[in-house]
Amino acid sequence: xxxxxxxxxxxxxxxxxxxxxxxxxxxxxxxxxxxxxxxxxxxxxxxxxxxxxxxxxxxxxxxxxxxxxxxxxxxxxxxxxxxxxxxxxxxxxxxxxxxxxxxxxxxxxxxxxxxxxxxxxxxxxxxxxxxxxxxxxxxxxxxxxxxxxxxxxxxxxxxxxxxxxxxxxxxxxxxxxxxxxxxxxxxxxxxxxxxxxxxxxxxxxxxxxxxxxxxxxxxxxxxxxxxxxxxxxxxxxxxxxxxxxxxxxxxxxxxxxxxxxxxxxxxxxxxxxxxxxxxxxxxxxxxxxxxxxxxxxxxxxxxxxxx
Amino acid sequence: xxxxxxxxxxxxxxxxxxxxxxxxxxxxxxxxxxxxxxxxxxxxxxxxxxxxxxxxxxxxxxxxxxxxxxxxxxxxxxxxxxxxxxxxxxxxxxxxxxxxxxxxxxxxxxxxxxxxxxxxxxxxxxxxxxxxxxxxxxxxxxxxxxxxxxxxxxxxxxxxxxxxxxxxxxxxxxxxxxxxxxxxxxxxxxxxxxxxxxxxxxxxxxxxxxxxxxxxxxxxxxxxxxxxxxxxxxxxxxxxxxxxxxxxxxxxxxxxxxxxxxxxxxxxxxxxxxxxxxxxxxxxxxxxxxxxxxxxxxxxxxxxxxxx
Numbered sequence: 211x212x213x214x215x216x217x218x219x220x221x222x223x224x225x226x227x228x229x230x231x232x233x234x235x236x237x238x239x240x241x242x243x244x245x246x247x248x249x250x251x252x253x254x255x256x257x258x259x260x261x262x263x264x265x266x267x268x269x270x271x272x273x274x275x276x277x278x279x280x281x282x283x284x285x286x287x288x289x290x291x292x293x294x295x296x297x298x299x300x301x302x303x304x305x306x307x308x309x310x311x312x313x314x315x316x317x318x319x320x321x322x323x324x325x326x327x328x329x330x331x332x333x334x335x336x337x338x339x340x341x342x343x344x345x346x347x348x349x350x351x352x353x354x355x356x357x358x359x360x361x362x363x364x365x366x367x368x369x370x371x372x373x374x375x376x377x378x379x380x381x382x383x384x385x386x387x388x389x390x391x392x393x394x395x396x397x398x399x400x401x402x403x404x405x406x407x408x409x410x411x412x413x414x415x416x417x418x419x420x421x422x423x424x425x426x427x428x429x430x431x432x433x434x435x436x437x438x439x440x441x442x443x444x445x446x447x448x449x450x451x452x453x454x455x456x457x458x459x460x461x462x463x464x465x466x467x468x469x470x471x472x473x474x475x476x477x478x479x480x481x482x483x484x485x486x487x488x489x490x491x492x493x494x495x496x497x498x499x500x501x502x503x504x505x506x507x508x509x510x511x512x513x514x515x516x517x
Numbered sequence: 518x519x520x521x522x523x524x525x526x527x528x529x530x531x532x533x534x535x536x537x538x539x540x541x542x543x544x545x546x547x548x549x550x551x552x553x554x555x556x557x558x559x560x561x562x563x564x565x566x567x568x569x570x571x572x573x574x575x576x577x578x579x580x581x582x583x584x585x586x587x588x589x590x591x592x593x594x595x596x597x598x599x600x601x602x603x604x605x606x607x608x609x610x611x612x613x614x615x616x617x618x619x620x621x622x623x624x625x626x627x628x629x630x631x632x633x634x635x636x637x638x639x640x641x642x643x644x645x646x647x648x649x650x651x652x653x654x655x656x657x658x659x660x661x662x663x664x665x666x667x668x669x670x671x672x673x674x675x676x677x678x679x680x681x682x683x684x685x686x687x688x689x690x691x692x693x694x695x696x697x698x699x700x701x702x703x704x705x706x707x708x709x710x711x712x713x714x715x716x717x718x719x720x721x722x723x724x725x726x727x728x729x730x731x732x733x734x735x736x737x738x739x740x741x742x743x744x745x746x747x748x749x750x751x752x753x754x755x756x757x758x759x760x761x762x763x764x765x766x767x768x769x770x771x772x773x774x775x776x777x778x779x780x781x782x783x784x785x786x787x788x789x790x791x792x793x794x795x796x797x798x799x800x801x802x803x804x805x806x807x808x809x810x811x812x813x814x815x816x817x818x819x820x821x822x823x824x825x
Contacts, residue, residue, distance in 0.1 A: 322527050326534030328759055329802045331767030335538055337786055338794065342546035362551065431661055438663075438771045439786065471663075475775070482671055493664045500659035 217505035221498050225290065232287035235280070242267070244275040260481045269487050272474060278484070282491055285465030289495070292443050292466070293429045296364060300371045300429075301422050307372070308379030309406050315380035327374045332428075333435035335370045340441055356463065359445040367432065375425065382417060386410050416510040423503030427496055430468075434492065437468035438475070467492045528806070535802060539795040540565050561791050568792025575606040575793050577784070606793060610784070614800050617773075617780040620696070621765055621801075622808060624703035628761065631704065632711030633751070640719060640742050647716065654713040662706045662768050666775055669702050699776050703768055707761045714757055718750040748820075755816045759809050766805070 248256040259275040261267055269278040307315075314320050327335075340363065383406075386392075392409050400408070433443060440446060444464040462469030467488055474485040540561040545551055568575055583598045639650055677683045722728070723746060731741050773780045785797050 319526075319530065322530030323534050325527065325531050326538055326802075328763060329531065329766070329806055330535065330538060330798065331763055331770060333767050333770050334782070334785075335541075337770070338539065339541050339545065341786055341788075342542050358551070362545070366545075434661065434663055435767065435771050438774055478667065478670060479674055485667070486671075489664065489667055493661055496661045497656075497659050504655070504659070 216509060218502040221502035224498060228286050229290055232283050232285075232290075235283050241280050241284075242277040245271075246275050260477070260484050262483065270483060272484050273477070273481075278487055281465045281470060282467070282488060285462075285467050285470060286491075288443060288464045288466040289430070289433070289468065289492075292360075292364075293426055293433060296367045296371075296429045297422060297426045299364075299368045300375055300425055301418065303368065304372045304376035304379055305418065308376040309383055309410070311376075312380045312383055315377050316384055321377070324373050324377055332370045332374075333432055336366050336432065336436060337439055337441065339366050339370075340436075356445055360443070363441075363443060367429065370432075371425070371429070375421070378421065379414075379418075383410050383414060386413050420503060420507045420510055423499060423506060427499045427503070430492075430496055430499070434468040434471065437466075437472040440472060442466065442469035442472070467495070524810070528803075531802070531806060532799060535798050536562060536565050536569070536795050539798055540791045543791065565792045565795045568790075569795060569799075572607060572796065573605070575796055576603045576790070577606045577609055577793060578603055578787070578789055580787060601788075606796065610781075610797070610800075613779060613781045613784060614797075616778075617769070617782070617801060618804055620699060620703065620778075620780070621762075621769060621805065624700045624707075624765055625762065625808070627700060628704035628707040628711060628765070629758075631708045632715055633747075633754075635708075635712050636715035636719070636750075637742070637747065639716060640746065641739065651713065651716050651720075654709055654716070657709050658713055662764075663771060663775075665705050666702045666772060669698065669705075670775070673698065695776055695778065699772055699778065702772055702776075703765055706768065707764050710764070711754065711757065711761065715750060715754060718753045719746050722746055722750055752816055752820050755812060758812060762805050762809055766801075 245259070245261075247258055248261065250256050259271050260273050261271045261275070263270040267277050267279065269282070271277055272281075315324075387405070387410055389409075392405060395405055395409060437443070440460045442460070442462045442464070443466045444462070447461045447463055449459045449461060460473060462473055470488040471485065471492060474488060477484040540558060543561040544555070544558040545553065579602045581600050581602065583600055585598050639647055642650075673683070728741060728745060731745060732738075769780070770782050772778075773782045781797055781801060785794055789797075
C-alpha cells in the first residue's frame, strides 16, 4: 500500500540531509583560509572584509574574513543535535514523571507551585541559573572546560522545561483516562502500570510527537534568547584588546547558528548581509519544524476523529 | 471567603515558586566553579525570605568601569578600573520597574485590541479572503519571534539611510528611552497569535446551531457577527491570555538587550544578591498576575452576570 507523503516526511528528510552534510563537510574539505585583505594581481588593494557574496565566497565573509557558508553548514549540526538532545531528554523525563506522578501534577498545591513557570519565561530562568557562570567567563578565563560547559547548559535547559512539560503530559494522560474502557479496566482489577501501558500510552503516543515538535521549536527559540545574552552553546571566546567590557567581542567556539546570530548582531547597522544569512537559515529551520508539527497535528486529529 | 482563600493560596504559591527560582543559582555555583550543594540552597532560600520582609534593607549593586590615567612616565595607556557600588534598592528601582511594566502592559493591550479589531474586520470580508488570511497567519505564526525584531530594526535604519527620516529611535540613548518601537516589536507576535486564534474560534463557532437559527430568522449577517459571534469567541480567547503574557515577557527579555533599554531585566541578570533578584521578579510578575486574574474575572462577569 502506498502511503501518502506528508509535509513532515519531507521535513524529516530535509533535516536529515542538512545534518548529514554538516557532519560530513569537515571530513571532505577544510575551512577556506581566512583572508584579511583581497589584492589584485598587481598588488593593489581590492577590498577588505566583510566581503560581499561572490564566486569565491557564496555567502560572503564576516569582518574577520571567515567564510559564512562554511560556518553555517559546519554549525548546523551543533544547533540541531543540541536542540534535539535537549528536546528528547525533556520528553523522556517528563513523560516518565508525568505518567508516574500524575496525581502530584494534578494536585492544586503542586500545580500552584508550578504556576511560576507560567509567568516567568524559561529563558529568564535559564539565564538566572547560568548567570554566575557568565560572570566567571566575562571577568576571567573560563573556569569550565568545553565539555563541562556543554553539560551544565544541557542540564539547565532540560531542567527548566521538565516541570511545565510534565504538567502538560499529566493533563493529557488524565483526560485520556476519563474514557469508559479505562474505568472498566480499573474495575476488572488492572494495575495502574497495566492501564498506563495498555490504554493510555497508545493514545498518548501520536500526541507526544506533536508535543515533541513544539518543544523542538521552543528549545531553538530558547537557545537564541540565551545566545543574545552571550551564553553560547558550548562556550564562548572573548577577544578584545581593550579593558573596557564595551569593546569585548564575543565569539562562538562552535559556529552554532544562534551563536553566530548573536555574534554578528552589531553588523545589523553596518553590513546587514552578514547577519541576515544566519538569521535566514535559523528562520527556515524553525519554519520547517513548525510546518512539520502542524501537518503532524492535522493528521493526528484526523485519525482520532475517524476512530 | 472561599474565593479569597483560593486566590490567597495561589498568590502565596506563586511567591514561593519565585523565591525558589531566584535562589537556584546558589544550588550550582560555589565560591570557585561548580559545586552542587543543597544545604547552601536551603540557606539561600531562608536568606531570601528574610530579605523579602525587610525591603528597606535591600541593596542594589551597580557595576561601573572608570577611566583612569596612570602617571605618564610609567604608562601612557589608559586603564579601566572595575568598581562595585552598593545603594539602597527602593527609591532607585521604581523608574525601571514602571518602564518595564508599562511596556509589557501597553503591548499586551495593543496586541489584544489589534487582534480583536482585525478579527472583526476579517469576519466581514468574503470567505475566500478569510481562508487566504488564515493561511497567511499560519505561516507568520511559524516564524521565530526575533526575526520580526531584526526586520523592524533593519527597516527603520534603512528608511533613515534612504530618506533621512527617523521613524522612531531604534536604540535607547541615555536621554530618551525608546518606547514606540519596542511596543511594536513586542506586540507583533502575540497579535498574530491572537488574531489567528480569533479566526479559528469564530470558524468553529459559526457552525453552531444558534447561529443557524438566528440566520433562519432573517437576522442580518453583521448583526449576528457583532451580537453573538464576537461575544462568545471573546471568552474562549481570554483562556489564551496567560500564554500571551508569557510570550510577551520572554520576548521582552531579549528585546531589552537588543533595543538597549534600561529596564529591570538588565539589572536582574547582572550580579545581584538573590533577595534583590527575588524582589525584582516579584515586582514584575505580581502585577502581570493581577492583570490576568482581573481580566478573567471581568470576562466571567460579562458572560454570566448573575453568578456570584
